[in-house]
Amino acid sequence: MGRKLLIEHVHVPGIETLEVYRSKGGYTSVEKAIKTMSPEAVVEEVKKSGLRGRGGAGFPTGLKWSFLAKPPGVARYLVCNADESEPGTFKDRYLMEKIPHALIEGMITSSYALGAHTSYIYIRGEYFYVARILEQAIDEAYAAGWLGKNILGSGYDLDLYVHIGAGAYICGEETALLESLEGKRGNPRIKPPFPAIAGLYGCPTVVNNVETIAAVVPIVNEGGCEYAKIGIGKSTGTKLISAGGHLNKPGVYEIEMSISVEEFIYSDEYCGGISGGKKLKACVPGGSSVPILPADLLLTTANGEKRMMTYESLSDGGFATGSMMGSGGFIAYNETACIVRNTWNFSRFYHHESCGQCSPCREGTGWMEKILHRLENGHGKMEDIDLLWDIQRKIEGNTICPLGDAAAWPVAAAIRHFREEFEYHVKYPEKIKDPNHFHKQSFLSSKQSVTI
Amino acid sequence: MPKVTIDNIEIEVPEGTTILQAARMIGGDVVPPAMCYYSNLKTSGGYCRTCIVKVSQASAKDPRPMPKPVASCRTFVQDGMVVQNTTSPELLEARKGVVEFLLINHPLDCPICDQAGECDLQNLAYEHGAAKTRYDFERRTFEKIDIGNKIKLHMTRCILCYRCVKVADQLTDGRVHGVMNRGDVSEISTYIQNAVENDFSGNMIDVCPVGALTDNTFRFKSRVWFTNPLDAHRACTKCTGKVVLWTKGNEVLRVSARKDKYAEVEEWICNDCRFEHKNMEDWNVEGARKTAHDSVISQNHYENIDLQKLKLEINRQIKHQGGKKIKEVYTQAQIENKK
Numbered sequence: 001m002g003r004k005l006l007i008e009h010v011h012v013p014g015i016e017t018l019e020v021y022r023s024k025g026g027y028t029s030v031e032k033a034i035k036t037m038s039p040e041a042v043v044e045e046v047k048k049s050g051l052r053g054r055g056g057a058g059f060p061t062g063l064k065w066s067f068l069a070k071p072p073g074v075a076r077y078l079v080c081n082a083d084e085s086e087p088g089t090f091k092d093r094y095l096m097e098k099i100p101h102a103l104i105e106g107m108i109t110s111s112y113a114l115g116a117h118t119s120y121i122y123i124r125g126e127y128f129y130v131a132r133i134l135e136q137a138i139d140e141a142y143a144a145g146w147l148g149k150n151i152l153g154s155g156y157d158l159d160l161y162v163h164i165g166a167g168a169y170i171c172g173e174e175t176a177l178l179e180s181l182e183g184k185r186g187n188p189r190i191k192p193p194f195p196a197i198a199g200l201y202g203c204p205t206v207v208n209n210v211e212t213i214a215a216v217v218p219i220v221n222e223g224g225c226e227y228a229k230i231g232i233g234k235s236t237g238t239k240l241i242s243a244g245g246h247l248n249k250p251g252v253y254e255i256e257m258s259i260s261v262e263e264f265i266y267s268d269e270y271c272g273g274i275s276g277g278k279k280l281k282a283c284v285p286g287g288s289s290v291p292i293l294p295a296d297l298l299l300t301t302a303n304g305e306k307r308m309m310t311y312e313s314l315s316d317g318g319f320a321t322g323s324m325m326g327s328g329g330f331i332a333y334n335e336t337a338c339i340v341r342n343t344w345n346f347s348r349f350y351h352h353e354s355c356g357q358c359s360p361c362r363e364g365t366g367w368m369e370k371i372l373h374r375l376e377n378g379h380g381k382m383e384d385i386d387l388l389w390d391i392q393r394k395i396e397g398n399t400i401c402p403l404g405d406a407a408a409w410p411v412a413a414a415i416r417h418f419r420e421e422f423e424y425h426v427k428y429p430e431k432i433k434d435p436n437h438f439h440k441q442s443f444l445s446s447k448q449s450v451t452i
Numbered sequence: 453m454p455k456v457t458i459d460n461i462e463i464e465v466p467e468g469t470t471i472l473q474a475a476r477m478i479g480g481d482v483v484p485p486a487m488c489y490y491s492n493l494k495t496s497g498g499y500c501r502t503c504i505v506k507v508s509q510a511s512a513k514d515p516r517p518m519p520k521p522v523a524s525c526r527t528f529v530q531d532g533m534v535v536q537n538t539t540s541p542e543l544l545e546a547r548k549g550v551v552e553f554l555l556i557n558h559p560l561d562c563p564i565c566d567q568a569g570e571c572d573l574q575n576l577a578y579e580h581g582a583a584k585t586r587y588d589f590e591r592r593t594f595e596k597i598d599i600g601n602k603i604k605l606h607m608t609r610c611i612l613c614y615r616c617v618k619v620a621d622q623l624t625d626g627r628v629h630g631v632m633n634r635g636d637v638s639e640i641s642t643y644i645q646n647a648v649e650n651d652f653s654g655n656m657i658d659v660c661p662v663g664a665l666t667d668n669t670f671r672f673k674s675r676v677w678f679t680n681p682l683d684a685h686r687a688c689t690k691c692t693g694k695v696v697l698w699t700k701g702n703e704v705l706r707v708s709a710r711k712d713k714y715a716e717v718e719e720w721i722c723n724d725c726r727f728e729h730k731n732m733e734d735w736n737v738e739g740a741r742k743t744a745h746d747s748v749i750s751q752n753h754y755e756n757i758d759l760q761k762l763k764l765e766i767n768r769q770i771k772h773q774g775g776k777k778i779k780e781v782y783t784q785a786q787i788e789n790k791k
Contacts, residue, residue: 168634170634185630185631190498190523190526351635351636352635353634353635354634354635354636355634355635355638356612356631356633356634356635356636356637356638357499357612357614358498358499358500358501359499359500359501359502359550359553359554359611359612360501360549360550360553362553362612362635362636362638363553363554363556363557363636364553365635365636366557366635366636367553367556367587367589370589387586390549393549394545394546394549394550394552394553395549397519397520397521397546398501398504398520398521398546398549398550399501400498400499400523
């Protein structure tokens with residue numbers, strides 16, 4: 001059994017209340033940090049832990065914190081990004097819904113470390129009921145003196161607010177999130193300046209994912225070095241993975257970042273194998289925007305090494321033969337899945353969620369969706385495949401925010417690894433017009449994985 | 453003062469200059485096209501992505517290249533920065549992609565569009581676009597909207613440059629003009645079709661790079677290249693009163709602000725001058741408006757060429773661009789001769 005640091009007590013009845021949470025050792029990190037540590041020491045522990053951002057980019061959290069500008073007399077803010085909207089990712093919701101105090105405790109400790117006296121949790125609009133749970137927990141924390149003025153008699157004040165978004169994926173991008181929090185249209189800002197210099201209301205701001213902030217709690221409790229002992233290389237600690245798709249036991253799992261992908265999919269401790277007694281066809285290991293991988297490349301890298309559930313191993317081989325850890329939205333597909341349909345589905349999402357601010361993403365996402373729709377429904381042409389490749393190439397890297405890249409990568413990877421399946425859709429439109437086209441007879445590629 | 457190299461030309465610029473401004477200081481072919489940036493409007497730029505450039509060296513201190521192309525209008529110059537615009541084939545390819553994206557949902561109704569002839573998108577497509585479109589789906593369309601009785605908004609043509617939004621934000625008070633919806637269905641709109649009641653709202657028409665915002669008093673009156681543009685002024689209490697009259701015979705068809713060579717308004721004019729003074733008697737005419745000789749508006753408008761100026765221009769082009777444009781027309785000997 002792997003160690004669980006975040007969701008160990010998730011099945012304890014009443015863990016969502018302060019009383020039960022406290023009885024399980026809750027809020028000790030706040031006590032330890034405020035009573036015995038300086039803010040700089042907390043940042044130092046986080047640096048030592050090697051914790052990397054859990055929202056998708058995997059940027060070292062301690063380093064991000066140390067970039068925060070500290071001009072005298074200017075407020076600093078900590079904003080928790082709970083706008084978890086990546087298709088395939090649902091780990092933050094699980095954490096906030098089951099153990100809301102874990103996030104609040106992390107927020108207090110992190111705010112103390114950063115010197116923020118006002119902090120926000122920006123939660124997506126669809127998580128309305130989760131916001132209620134969080135607000136209730138925050139009320140409890142205020143009543144018990146963990147929030148508000150003069151916490152634990154230390155003279156440190158902190159106010160924590162929950163802000164509910166209005167249902168836009170783009171507001172998960174940190175600068176769009178800040179715009180939205182300020183009450184404006186959620187358009188990403190042009191960087192630089194980065195939020196660490198000029199963020200919320202023009203003040204230095206740190207934006208962190210829910211899981212990142214919750215992970216600060218065990219880091220402060222046990223020490224950064226202890227935390228860094230878990231995992232391999234630069235992938236330290238535990239990671240929440242939201243496993244979905246054709247799996248026997250889909251759900252949220254906390255893994256030590258030292259297990260192999262094979263173990264994660266097939267062992268009974270985790271996903272318990274592929275559902276329906278079928279074979280694994282492909283997998284998106286980190287949420288919809290990361291490249292899809294065919295089964296053989298998922299389990300072993302191009303060099304023949306075993307692929308591990310770590311940041312480095314999942315991205316081994318670059319985008320040609322690798323993928324990314326992303327936000328940990330692990331989507332598995334068995335043989336009945338149609339990759340073209342799946343890519344179209346993702347494209348439709350990015351088309352719908354593009355903010356429309358910059359032209360490559362605004363126009364390109366819609367164009368890709370229309371072509372994929374045509375291909376999937378048996379009206380495609382052979383040139384469409386090359387056209388799609390060209391469109392994604394012209395979106396990637398040319399946009400203001402990473403949404404353009406996120407829309408381009410899945411399309412690129414699908415064509416890179418499953419081009420034969422796209423061609424099949426063009427060659428046999430009659431077979432494709434059955435909406436369940438690969439259910440009765442799965443698609444067999446002439447090579448196990450096609451890589452161009 | 454930071455030094456920046458753009459397409460192998462070095463220039464020293466004041467602190468806080470953007471790459472685009474530095475390129476404009478050099479002039480000529482190194483200037484990236486800009487569809488949404490407007491030097492007179494704060495926070496404009498960064499949206500259209502046509503002005504992207506490759507930064508192959510970020511600064512003298514940090515000589516690493518920037519990982520992605522950057523919007524030159526919103527990126528500040530750092531000392532020792534090396535920028536590639538026309539010298540980078542992959543960048544030109546990326547820009548071609550941006551132009552294609554801008555055009556896929558544009559109706560291309562230039563034959564009936566009042567902006568034709570003075571349209572930034574037309575110029576951009578002419579220079580950087582492809583001859584044929586690869587987009588074979590239905591283009592998006594919108595209903596026309598009246599913003600007050602003087603301004604017509606035809607969203608179908610819009611490229612969402614946000615310039616008019618910035619005008620409404622920065623020139624007029626009580627903003628009721630902004631962007632609604634998102635993605636490729638986002639649209640410029642006044643909230644519940646409010647009129648923008650302000651003396652300077654007409655400047656939205658001038659900043660629009662395409663024919664999305666047009667002057668209701670001029671719509672379908674004449675093609676711009678059949679008009680005779682005149683510089684004129686009047687004593688106005690609200691603005692400087694310096695305008696361009698677009699005339700036909702003795703009739704004033706349109707009044708607009710004066711624009712510089714990057715099609716940017718030099719001085720904002722008020723709605724009074726723009727819409728209410730359509731008589732020649734209202735204006736002191738200064739003379740013919742100079743139009744760029746490669747503009748369609750200049751056709752049939754003959755003028756005396758200052759040979760001295762021509763020579764200076766040729767010398768400048770030879771110096772900065774290795775005579776790229778000139779060599780196409782003249783041989784080296786002829787250039788020497790002209791000197």
